[in-house]
Amino acid sequence: MQKMPAWADAVLVPLISLLLAAILSALVIIGIGENPVAAFRLMVDGALMRSAGWGYTLYYATNFMFTGLAVAVAFHARMFNIGGEGQAMLGGLGVALACLYIPWPHWSVSLIGTTLAAMLFGAAWALIPAWLQAKRGSHIVITTIMFNFIAATLLNYLLVNVLRPKGAMDPATARFPEATNLPTFRDMFSTADNVLFRGTPANVSFFIAVLACVLVWLLIWRTRLGYEIRAFGRSEPAALYAGISPARITMIALMISGALAGLMAVNTTQGEAERLILNSTEGAGFIGIAVALMGRSHPLGVFLAAILFGFLYQGGAELALWTTIPRELIIVIQALVILFTGALDNMVRMPLERLFLALRRKES
Amino acid sequence: MTVPAIELIGISKAFGPVQANKDISIRVMPGTIHGIIGENGAGKSTLMSILYGFYKADSGEVFIHGKKARITDSHSAIAAGIGMVFQHFKLVDNFTVLENVILGAEDGAPLRPSLAKARRILTELEREYELHVDPDALISDLGVGKQQRVEILKALYRQAEVLILDEPTGVLTPSEADQLFRILARLREEGKTIIFITHKLREIMEITDTVSVMRRGEMTATVRTEDTSPEQLAELMVGRKVLLRVTKTPARPGPxxxxxxxxxxxxxxxxxxxxxxxxxxxxxxxxxxxxxxxxxxxxxxxxxxxxxxxxxxxxxxxxxxxxxxxxxxxxxxxxxxxxxxxxxxxxxxxxxxxxxxxxxxxxxxxxxxxxxxxxxxxxxxxxxxxxxxxxxxxxxxxxxxxxxxxxxxxxxxxxxxxxxxxxxxxxxxxxxxxxxxxxxxxxxxxxxxxxxxxxxxxxxxxxxxxxxxxxxxxxxxxxxxxxxxxxxxxxxxxxxxxxxxxxxxxxxxx
Missing domain, CATH: 3.40.50.300 (P-loop containing nucleotide triphosphate hydrolases)
Structure with missing residues (x-):
């Protein structure tokens, strides 16, 4: 028996959660003596009403799509990959090495190379926790979070001691060669007399993220591997019965997850910074968890949730810039959204289910 | 005429579009074993969960010893003298029998007096009903049959007059089941009332005094066990004639x-x-x-x-x-x-x-x-x-x-x-x-x-x-x-x- 219609589960629950988060945020903003309506207007204005705003919103959304998909794929195998952050950092290393040491003739060719490098490095960083989980039973929640720290320290070492050009003051690699610079939205969509997306970092990797959403959908719902991942995620004893190797699925699912997280570096490192800097991930690996939760681990949901979080990021930056609302409060608002859409899901879902049951009883 | 120990009148309960119980009425006389039989999903467990306060009926009334009872949760059910032995035992494995018996029924924060009292009562119950279990044994060391006795003891310790047993023989060997039946017979002699839920016809015939048959949320019949037969009960359960024996020819084994x-x-x-x-x-x-x-x-x-x-x-x-x-x-x-x-x-x-x-x-x-x-x-x-x-x-x-x-x-x-x-x-x-x-x-x-x-x-x-x-x-x-x-x-x-x-x-x- 279906408790409530699918549309309510997919649309109504997240919308009501969002509304609750918005109301609570508004109360907080009133509490510090600002006008929530004006603040919201400012966020929308800054993030969605001009192409420059969209240029940032979509740039952030690209990151969140990759990390959100990464978490979602692992969720389908009932694994909690909190290592997106570390896997994305290592993806950045892969992108940097590919850009710096391979003489690419054109950005399009380099993009293929860096995409592969990012996936390879991200997957490799997920491989060790995956192997430990599959063979030794070490819980990946513990190991992947540890690997975030290891990744940060490793990158710190490499950037300070190995990859930093002689004489440079900051821990970062040299600028990538011109031929690897990706076209930004400004390059792609502006005409001679109408400049769009001025000065914004959104670039061609957004389309790779969209493509990744489609491919993940195909993988999960249309391929045998996806079928096995979902079966394993729903019942390990049943998977064993069906001849699906738990160790194999654990390894493969986590490596796909790591590869997706690694892909984020194409956007940040090659697309935006054009060199590898410290902490290039800026917590996007963790936001991916919220994005996957809110998107119900479905690629379309992840796509929409990523854009929402992109909006929150960009709108939040606008608030910090134009009002006295401190930056910390933006994080409070984002946290409220995560809390309501992710952690407090049942608080909204259960009353709704009861409501739908009552409605249906009245009909019958 | 004696007053029924339990009387349900017109109980209905729906889960969304599914009508789990439809206008069910039942009277269980004190000192009897009353069987409730029905296929999976017939509504037996829902009915008992209403009686035990897990669910609230949409309509209908419950009378216990002739008095109208409002059972809102398991506490009020226990207070009304109803005890339940679940199919899946609710015992703490690393506690002793004694500790399990008092769990949730302690007299106060210090455990020692409660435990001493429980030990005394347990010894009495043991003598009275021939329910032998070592009070200091760990649950994890006991076999399923013994664990079930602990569940029964738990209910008796809470002064249950009416015991509900949900599919109690599912986990027992034939001899353990026989022992359970002896205990139940003994409880009946002592005036306790037992509601026995099962899908096994043989057990109904063996142990119960009266039996109610449920099908698709409705009570199709209540009969005295001695007036019925397995074939008739099966037909009442399924709604058509059923072959209880498998018809087969002798095997012709190959290589x-x-x-x-x-x-x-x-x-x-x-x-x-x-x-x-x-x-x-x-x-x-x-x-x-x-x-x-x-x-x-x-x-x-x-x-x-x-x-x-x-x-x-x-x-x-x-x-x-x-x-x-x-x-x-x-x-x-x-x-x-x-x-x-x-x-x-x-x-x-x-x-x-x-x-x-x-x-x-x-x-x-x-x-x-x-x-x-x-x-x-x-x-x-x-x-x-x-x-x-x-x-x-x-x-x-x-x-x-x-x-x-x-x-x-x-x-x-x-x-x-x-x-x-x-x-x-x-x-x-x-x-x-x-x-x-x-x-x-x-x-x-x-x-x-x-x-x-x-x-x-x-x-x-x-x-x-x-x-x-x-x-x-x-x-x-x-x-x-x-x-x-x-x-x-x-x-x-x-x-x-x-x-x-x-x-x-x-x-x-x-």
Missing amino acids: PVLAVEDLRVTDSTGVERLKGVSFTVHAGEVLGIAGVTGNGQSELLEVLGGMQLATGLISLHGQPLDISGKYANGRARRNDGIGHVPEDRQRRGLILEFTAWENMAFGYHHDPAYQTNRLLMNNAAMRRDTAAQMGRFDVRPPDPDLLARNFSGGNQQKLVVAREIERNPDVLLIGQPTRGVDIGAIEFIHQQIIALRDMGKAILLVSVELDEIMALSDRIAVMCDGQIMGERLPDASDETELGLMMAGVKGKAA
Whole structure:
């Protein structure tokens, strides 16, 4: 028996959660003596009403799509990959090495190379926790979070001691060669007399993220591997019965997850910074968890949730810039959204289910 | 006239569109054992949950000893003198019997006085009802039969006058069940009232004074047990005439198909679960493995189905199978022609969150017929096959897009049986084929097993229901403590002998 219609589960629950988060945020903003309506207007204005705003919103959304998909794929195998952050950092290393040491003739060719490098490095960083989980039973929640720290320290070492050009003051690699610079939205969509997306970092990797959403959908719902991942995620004893190797699925699912997280570096490192800097991930690996939760681990949901979080990021930056609302409060608002859409899901879902049951009883 | 101990009037309860209880009225006289029988999903458990305060009835009234009672939760049920023994015990494994008995009924923060009082009362109860359990034993050290006694003691300690037992014999050996029945008879003598829920006709006939039959949320009849017969009850339960015996011709066994020699399994804690099991199954026969739950039958099926590693030899048509593989080779077993209906369909046989058509390909998802090309699966082909199989096996509702969770137990089992039989295996492993399955579906599944046998397939049947083993098997092997105690022919043995063998008494050579 279906408790409530699918549309309510997919649309109504997240919308009501969002509304609750918005109301609570508004109360907080009133509490510090600002006008929530004006603040919201400012966020929308800054993030969605001009192409420059969209240029940032979509740039952030690209990151969140990759990390959100990464978490979602692992969720389908009932694994909690909190290592997106570390896997994305290592993806950045892969992108940097590919850009710096391979003489690419054109950005399009380099993009293929860096995409592969990012996936390879991200997957490799997920491989060790995956192997430990599959063979030794070490819980990946513990190991992947540890690997975030290891990744940060490793990158710190490499950037300070190995990859930093002689004489440079900051821990970062040299600028990538011109031929690897990706076209930004400004390059792609502006005409001679109408400049769009001025000065914004959104670039061609957004389309790779969209493509990744489609491919993940195909993988999960249309391929045998996806079928096995979902079966394993729903019942390990049943998977064993069906001849699906738990160790194999654990390894493969986590490596796909790591590869997706690694892909984020194409956007940040090659697309935006054009060199590898410290902490290039800026917590996007963790936001991916919220994005996957809110998107119900479905690629379309992840796509929409990523854009929402992109909006929150960009709108939040606008608030910090134009009002006295401190930056910390933006994080409070984002946290409220995560809390309501992710952690407090049942608080909204259960009353709704009861409501739908009552409605249906009245009909019958 | 005496006042009924329990009287329910016009109880109705709906879960969304499902009417679980429809206008149910029932009177249970004090000092009697009242049976409630019905198929899975008939509403027995819902009714008892209303009486015990887990659910609130949409309408209807409850009278206890003639007084109208408002039962809002289990506390008020206990206060009203109602005790419940659940099918799955609610005991803390690493607590002693005494600690479990007082759990939730302590007199205050310091435990010592409560424990002393409980020990005194327990000794009295023991004397009064012949319920012997060591109060200082850890629950984890007790067998299921003893654990069940602790549950009964818990209820009596809370001064229950009315005891509800939900499918109490499901986990017991025949002799443990007999002991339970003696305890129940004793409780009845002492004036307690017992409501006994079961789906087993034999138990109703054996122990109850009156019996109510439920079907699809309605109470179809309440009769005195001595005025009825198993056949009549079955008909009332299902709503049509049912064959209680399986009709089958004598087996015509062919050559040996599956041979097992000296199979040994040691679990992760170092306990040997199979201690050198050997047997042979021939084409065209059903070998039944009888035994009480947890004596190695599950491990045997897991090894044969490729889910667990073992030492020893398994050969199929004389060819040894690889059983030392690194991981699951359930896929290899299927390719070899071994089908498997696992003991626990909800945990192993099905993915409850998958649709029927996704489940129908489960384990056979490598079949080239289910691939559109090298990358994508052919969902349309799976749906089509599923629709056809659902028709042939009378799965209701015949909707391939319904989640497995939303089918009844019997129909879930039909899905699994259909999937495995339709692959035309040489060997069918089938564990607890009718556990939690309604009578109508039992009849159907038994017929399918016999039909497969008559096609010349080798069938290994594992069941804890001795009746089922006796009815279906052409030969019976009894397992106890990881060993085969002996083999018998169903006609040349009886329940007493098999029961003794199940309890570990070596039978005389056949």
